[in-house]
Amino acid sequence: MKDLYDILGIAKDATSNDIKKAYRKLAMKYHPDKNPDDNQAEQKFKEAAEAYAVLKDETKRSRYDQFGHAGVGMGDSGHGGGFGGGGSVHMSMDDIFSQFGDIFGGSPFESFFGGNRQGGRSRKGGSDIRIRLKLTYEELATGIEKKIKIKKRIPAPGVTFNTCAQCNGAGQVSRISNTILGQMRTASECPYCSGSGKTINHRPAGASPDGMLNKEETIKVKIPAGVESGNYLTLSNQGNQNISGIAGDLIVVFDEIPHEYFVRDGEHVYIELSIPYTTATLGGTVKVPTLLSQVDLKIPAGIQSGQILRLKNKGFPHLRGSRQGDQLVRLQVFTPKSISRAEKKILSQLEKEQKPIKMPYSKIDL
Numbered sequence: 001m002k003d004l005y006d007i008l009g010i011a012k013d014a015t016s017n018d019i020k021k022a023y024r025k026l027a028m029k030y031h032p033d034k035n036p037d038d039n040q041a042e043q044k045f046k047e048a049a050e051a052y053a054v055l056k057d058e059t060k061r062s063r064y065d066q067f068g069h070a071g072v073g074m075g076d077s078g079h080g081g082g083f084g085g086g087g088s089v090h091m092s093m094d095d096i097f098s099q100f101g102d103i104f105g106g107s108p109f110e111s112f113f114g115g116n117r118q119g120g121r122s123r124k125g126g127s128d129i130r131i132r133l134k135l136t137y138e139e140l141a142t143g144i145e146k147k148i149k150i151k152k153r154i155p156a157p158g159v160t161f162n163t164c165a166q167c168n169g170a171g172q173v174s175r176i177s178n179t180i181l182g183q184m185r186t187a188s189e190c191p192y193c194s195g196s197g198k199t200i201n202h203r204p205a206g207a208s209p210d211g212m213l214n215k216e217e218t219i220k221v222k223i224p225a226g227v228e229s230g231n232y233l234t235l236s237n238q239g240n241q242n243i244s245g246i247a248g249d250l251i252v253v254f255d256e257i258p259h260e261y262f263v264r265d266g267e268h269v270y271i272e273l274s275i276p277y278t279t280a281t282l283g284g285t286v287k288v289p290t291l292l293s294q295v296d297l298k299i300p301a302g303i304q305s306g307q308i309l310r311l312k313n314k315g316f317p318h319l320r321g322s323r324q325g326d327q328l329v330r331l332q333v334f335t336p337k338s339i340s341r342a343e344k345k346i347l348s349q350l351e352k353e354q355k356p357i358k359m360p361y362s363k364i365d366l
Contacts, residue, residue: 127240
């Protein structure tokens with residue numbers, strides 16, 4: 001894939017102002033309304049928008065600088081409408097027009113380039129619904145399909161409308177402002193109909209003043225293996241509807257339920273395991289729980305407290321690849337507080353047989 005800095009024609013140490021200027025220039029040059037039926041121009045227009053979407057965001061830019069396209073999810077297919085955390089930056093034309101506010105202080109292109117762009121932005125949909133879903137470590141490791149109940153707003157059956165007299169059904173009102181480029185006409189949402197182009201004529205009984213109802217719905221959510229807290233899944237058109245029936249999105253944010261003894265660090269998982277001093281001295285094999293089962297762990301003779309042994313491929317799967325994390329087992333040598341007479345006798349004999357050991361000293365950081 002093309003380097004994002006090359007797409008915008010800027011250096012890697014470009015300032016945010018440099019990035020904005022470069023994008024503005026390319027957006028003006030390759031806008032589809034200035035280049036009708038030119039697929040190459042439209043592709044360049046989209047590439048510039050996707051590059052700007054990453055580089056304008058300090059977090060995404062840092063991730064891109066460190067990991068390249070994979071760090072911001074570029075080149076991966078979406079999941080259920082869009083999976084995020086790092087966040088994919090594949091953009092529809094609606095997405096591209098929605099970010100013009102950063103550059104032009106609104107969305108002037110429809111009017112600036114003559115308006116009535118075929119296939120242009122649709123009217124604003126309903127609001128998004130955002131929920132949090134708690135998942136166990138086992139569910140995160142294997143992936144799972146869950147049913148969730150949500151309440152969403154929909155137009156009440158039987159509601160009828162009139163065309164908005166303020167915007168004549170356009171959903172937008174225009175104003176002319178003076179800029180350094182001359183006069184520019186910008187469009188904004190009609191305040192009388194909230195962008196729907198309609199006002200209510202008849203409101204059925206039980207509907208809210210804006211002609212809407214709350215509806216409970218059960219939705220299946222397929223969660224891929226490897227997600228972690230803060231990742232989210234976007235289900236397109238499953239959010240609240242506006243008065244015209246155009247829906248927003250449902251955004252499902254994942255939260256991890258803390259585990260009884262595992263601790264997660266990205267793809268890896270940690271556990272602390274106590275072993276008898278005899279096993280630490282002589283070596284042996286112990287049973288260790290993993291995310292999905294139990295396995296045998298070989299303990300080398302002479303191991304010390306605090307040492308870590310690695311179980312390959314026993315951690316969490318990588319979300320966007322075939323890689324599997326590891327399980328890291330930190331060992332603690334267990335010293336019993338009391339022992340039997342027989343054990344004491346054996347240890348006393350061992351102490352007599354044992355060669356003198358010079359014990360190391362170390363400095364404590366207070």
